[in-house]
Amino acid sequence: MNEQQRKQASQIKQVDPTDIKSDQDSNLERIQSIDSDELIGKYFQATYEPPNMKKAKKRLKKDVDVHYDFSIPKEMQNIGKDKKFLIRTYGCQMNEHDTEVMAGLLTDMGYQSTDDTNEADVILLNTCAIRENAENKVFGEIGHLKPLKLEKPDLIIGVCGCMSQEESVVNRILQKHHFIDMIFGTHNIHRLPSLLKEAMFSKAMVMEVWSKEGDIIENLPKVRKGKIKGWVNIMYGCDKFCTYCIVPYTRGKERSRMPEDIIQEVRQLAAAGYKEITLLGQNVNAYGKDLEFEYGLGQLMEEISKIDIPRVRFTTSHPRDFDDRLIEVLAQGGNLLDHIHLPVQSGSSEVLRVMARRYTREEYLVLVDKIRKAMPNATLTTDIIVGFPNETDEQFEDTMTLMEEVGFESAYTYIYSPREGTPSAKWEDNIPMEVKKERLQRLNALVNKQSAEAMKKYEGQTVKVLVEGESKKNPDVLSGYTERNKLVNFKAPNSVIGKIIEVKIIKAKTWSLDGELVEKAVEVN
Structure with missing residues (x-):
C-alpha cells in the first residue's frame, strides 16, 4: 500500500468512525442491509485488495525489496505492559512460523503469552485457507469469542493469515462478525504494531490486506516454541498456480531470502542448542529461482550441512523443482535427512494435467527412481486429493496403484473441496460425496497398510x-x-x-x- 492509499484509509476512518462498530446491535442490522460489494467499496477500498488472478500471473519478481531496518514504533514498545496475548494457529508450518513472528512482535511490545482465553487482552486467529474444514473451525471459534468480546469491550480480536485474504471470508466477517477489530493478511505481519495501535485507539474496524506481495523483512523478532526444533523460512509464496490451490493468491509470488541471511539464522539456532531445523517454503525447492544469481536449494543445503546442527529437514517440495543437484547433495547424508515429503496429488496423468501440476505420472516415477538410486533407504511421504472434478474410477485406481508402486510410508489424504478464487472453483464439483468418501476410505486403508508394513521393519532395531x-x-x-x-x-x-x-x-x-x-x-x- 502506498502513502496515498494510507491517507485515504485514514480519511475513511475519520469520516465514519462509529459506523462500523459503536452500538453492536444496531450496527449489525445496518451492515446486513448493505450489499457486500458496497460495504467493501465504501469503507475499506483503500486498505483492502482481494487477490486477482490476472494480476497475479503477470506479477514481476523485481517488485520485492529486502529490509533490515524494522523496529517497533516507540509509542508501542510498552503498550502491552501487564497485558496478555493469545494466538490460535490453524494450518501449515508456515502459519506456525508466522505465529512465532507475531508472538515476537507482541512480546517486544510488552505483552505476555497466555493459553487462557479469558486472560487475554489480544486474541489473534492465524488462519488457513487450504481446506474448507479449516475455515469452518475458524468461524466456529469466532462465534465462541463473541460473548467474551461483549463482556470485555477492550479485548482486541484479530483475524489474520490466509483466510483473511479471501474476499468471501472478509465479506462474511463484515456482515456477521462485526465485533472483530482487525483483519490483516500474510504480506503485512510486520505491520502488526501499527495495526494494533489503530485498533486500540480507533472505533473503526482496522483492515489491511494487500494483493501485492510484501517485501522481505529480515530482522523481525520471533518467539519460538521450545529449544529443540526450529522453523527457518527460506522463501515465501508460490508461482505454480495449481487449479485447486489458493496459496499463490494468499501468499503471493515466490520470494527467496538471501542465502547469507538464512545461513546466519541457522547458525544462531545451532549456537542456541537447537537439535533440528526445518527449512520452510510453500514450494521450498523452488528456492533461489528468483534471485539474480544462480543459487538453489541444493547449494543452500550443502552450506547448511557444514553447520554443527544434528538434523536438517525441508518442506514442502514440488516434484517439478526437485532437481538432480538437490538429490546429489541429500545423498551425501550427514545432518541432511533422507525423509522426503513429495506431494503427488494424483496418480493419473490426466488429472494431474487438469490440476496444472505440470508433470505426468511417468515423470513423477522417474524422479522417485532417481531418489531411490541415490538414497536407497529414503522415506517418501506424500499428499493426495480424491474426488477432483471429473475424476473417474479408472483415474482413482491410478492413484491407488501409484501409492503401491512408490511405496509411500505415509500420506496426507483429502477429499477435494473447491476454494473460492481458484480456477477449479468455477467447475462443476460433479463427484458425489458418497463416492468421494468411499474413495478416501479405500485410499486410507492402503495408506494404513503401507505405514504398518514400514513400521514393522523397525522392530528389533x-x-x-x-x-x-x-x-x-x-x-x-x-x-x-x-x-x-x-x-x-x-x-x-x-x-x-x-x-x-x-x-x-x-x-x-x-x-x-x-x-x-x-x-x-x-x-x-
Whole structure:
C-alpha cells in the first residue's frame, strides 16, 4: 500500500468512525442491509485488495525489496505492559512460523503469552485457507469469542493469515462478525504494531490486506516454541498456480531470502542448542529461482550441512523443482535427512494435467527412481486429493496403484473441496460425496497398510530419537522422532528431553513405535 492509499484509509476512518462498530446491535442490522460489494467499496477500498488472478500471473519478481531496518514504533514498545496475548494457529508450518513472528512482535511490545482465553487482552486467529474444514473451525471459534468480546469491550480480536485474504471470508466477517477489530493478511505481519495501535485507539474496524506481495523483512523478532526444533523460512509464496490451490493468491509470488541471511539464522539456532531445523517454503525447492544469481536449494543445503546442527529437514517440495543437484547433495547424508515429503496429488496423468501440476505420472516415477538410486533407504511421504472434478474410477485406481508402486510410508489424504478464487472453483464439483468418501476410505486403508508394513521393519532395531517431551496420551511416557520422522514412545527420565538418544524398538504400530531406552544411553549425534 502506498502513502496515498494510507491517507485515504485514514480519511475513511475519520469520516465514519462509529459506523462500523459503536452500538453492536444496531450496527449489525445496518451492515446486513448493505450489499457486500458496497460495504467493501465504501469503507475499506483503500486498505483492502482481494487477490486477482490476472494480476497475479503477470506479477514481476523485481517488485520485492529486502529490509533490515524494522523496529517497533516507540509509542508501542510498552503498550502491552501487564497485558496478555493469545494466538490460535490453524494450518501449515508456515502459519506456525508466522505465529512465532507475531508472538515476537507482541512480546517486544510488552505483552505476555497466555493459553487462557479469558486472560487475554489480544486474541489473534492465524488462519488457513487450504481446506474448507479449516475455515469452518475458524468461524466456529469466532462465534465462541463473541460473548467474551461483549463482556470485555477492550479485548482486541484479530483475524489474520490466509483466510483473511479471501474476499468471501472478509465479506462474511463484515456482515456477521462485526465485533472483530482487525483483519490483516500474510504480506503485512510486520505491520502488526501499527495495526494494533489503530485498533486500540480507533472505533473503526482496522483492515489491511494487500494483493501485492510484501517485501522481505529480515530482522523481525520471533518467539519460538521450545529449544529443540526450529522453523527457518527460506522463501515465501508460490508461482505454480495449481487449479485447486489458493496459496499463490494468499501468499503471493515466490520470494527467496538471501542465502547469507538464512545461513546466519541457522547458525544462531545451532549456537542456541537447537537439535533440528526445518527449512520452510510453500514450494521450498523452488528456492533461489528468483534471485539474480544462480543459487538453489541444493547449494543452500550443502552450506547448511557444514553447520554443527544434528538434523536438517525441508518442506514442502514440488516434484517439478526437485532437481538432480538437490538429490546429489541429500545423498551425501550427514545432518541432511533422507525423509522426503513429495506431494503427488494424483496418480493419473490426466488429472494431474487438469490440476496444472505440470508433470505426468511417468515423470513423477522417474524422479522417485532417481531418489531411490541415490538414497536407497529414503522415506517418501506424500499428499493426495480424491474426488477432483471429473475424476473417474479408472483415474482413482491410478492413484491407488501409484501409492503401491512408490511405496509411500505415509500420506496426507483429502477429499477435494473447491476454494473460492481458484480456477477449479468455477467447475462443476460433479463427484458425489458418497463416492468421494468411499474413495478416501479405500485410499486410507492402503495408506494404513503401507505405514504398518514400514513400521514393522523397525522392530528389533536401535534408532536415534530426538526426544521432544512427554507423550500427549501418557505423561509417564516420553516421545520423539527418528531421523526418518517416525514417532517413538518410550519410558525414560525427563533428563533426556531435548537430546538425541538411542532407543530399541520393541513394538510397531500403524503410526508409531514403542521402544525402550538403551541401557547407559548417552546423547548421540
